Amino acid sequence: MALNSKIKELHEKRNKLLLGGGEQAIEKQKALGKRTARERIMALLDKDSFNEYDLFVEHEARDFDMDKKTLASDGVIIGSGTIYGSPVAVYAQDFTVAGGSLGLMHSRKITKIMDHALKMRMPLIGINDSGGARIQEGVNSLAGYGEIFFRNTISSGVIPQISVILGPCAGGAVYSPALTDFVFVVDNISKMFITGPEVIKTVLGEEISMEDLGGARVHSEITGNAHFFASSEEECFDQIKKLITFIPWNNSHKARMFEPAEPSAECNIDKIVPDDPTLPYDVKDVIRAVVDNSDFFEIMELYAKSIVIGFGRMGGRTIGFVANQPLEMAGVLDVDSSDKAARFIRFCDAFNIPIITLVDVPGYLPGVDQEHAGVIRHGAKLLYAYSEATVPKVTVIIRKAYGGGYIAMSSRHLRADFVFAWPSAEIAVMGPEGAANIIFRKEIMSSDDPDETRKQKVEEYKKKFANPYVAAARGYVDAVIEPSETRRFLLHSITVSENKAIQMPEKKHGIPPF
């Protein structure tokens, strides 16, 4: 039958294109410990859920003998599918085809799926593995990047955007991931930089390996460009799938509800926090003691560790957690931790995810390097993000909440909906030692035994101010609660905030201190 022969022809055409850059190129890709673009999509999506589009797209370049070359699907695979039943739009650059280089049609395929994701209001996942611009296509390549960056920006806050770096992503190409919400990297596979080691060596005489310049670890620990670090592609896909379960499809949805579950009995909230505010503990233990199943999904685990951010569920609902980490740098706020938390708060706010803030903060990190790095400007981002957020905001002051740190960490004054404090809370302008030194300076200086007087005065100050009751007396704290009551109070606050409505003044957009 005629149709049968045409179907056969389609199969032949497909099978040829499904090989991408051919068997040799695939072998090379595998030798680098990398999967092919198609294998990656299959590993990420639900079985048999992938619908591919634009398989037959071809480039039209003529210069530099390009008219004699065919590039399978122009080096990028696009389509949509599902992850645990949730729809996602996907593109994956195919390094086996001309090094995954970006030409005009390659970029048109990417922008097509981006437009589709935005129109259908579903998350977009971009898998990057590309040598960069296709030089032969000149300014058309640049135009392509620009069109992608524009769409990343327009889609920001409407649909969640995820970038997965599974190969090189260099030069201008890095700005698409930088504009998206979550960047995933894999050890020894991901490489991101604006100018590569060779250019740096020629121009500046500095020698550095690709890994040390822009490897997965660098972006997870030093630059803060990456949100999730994995040791293998497999682990990376598991992380992406888990993230998808916590976030909604778009900004008019809420995240999917799960069956509520109690925290593990092993997480005893009464035994985590030492009384002495100068002693450390792991604040993630406190989070695990209040979330469903004790399951906390941390984001940017290796960067600016003095603040912890991530998702957990309470009563089956996704919650964004922000917590000072006394175990790392005493939990101070600084340039990097303010940046990290502020961006996360804005994500939660954009996508209807309530924010729970756990406070144990000694203040801002002192130092010339911090001041000169702009701790004023960056610290302001945190105030901005919390003030602007209209999702339910619940704050628990665990221990110290000193000075500017107290204000910044979702205080009542930035319109937190509920503020609770443990009996161990110390809400004050600064720690007792510093405060006593200033207030009782004269008495201490003129005393016959200054050390003894200082000790007495510190104690006096502690008794009077190092507690939650001064703030509670003004209504800045809604309730002083026992640690074991925390989950109950949080669950109730989140439940009653379900229909929270706030009127914000009309404006085009605010001007955060970028």
Next chain:
Amino acid sequence: MKKDEKLEILSINTSLYKTRLSKKFKNRAQYKSPDPLTVLSYIPGTIMEVIVKPGQEVRKGDPLMILEAMKMQNIMKSGINGRIIKILVKKGDKVSKGTKLIEME
């Protein structure tokens, strides 16, 4: 947090906190106030030409050397009236940011 983990002390507003210190904090550069008698490269690049000689008197604004960086030839000028004591680089040297180039008095 391991039970026997060795922690360090961080001082914030005279309170001493037991905690882990970040690499970034430990490796932070100690601040030094700028010394007008030492000329440093303000950008990484290559020395194209050394204009002055040791012993030479210079006035504020006189050109000292040409430093090529980012495909631009930058003329480094004297910030003070003084005398060149020592020149620590020669034509063709690649220098990183903050390299000592000239000592003056």
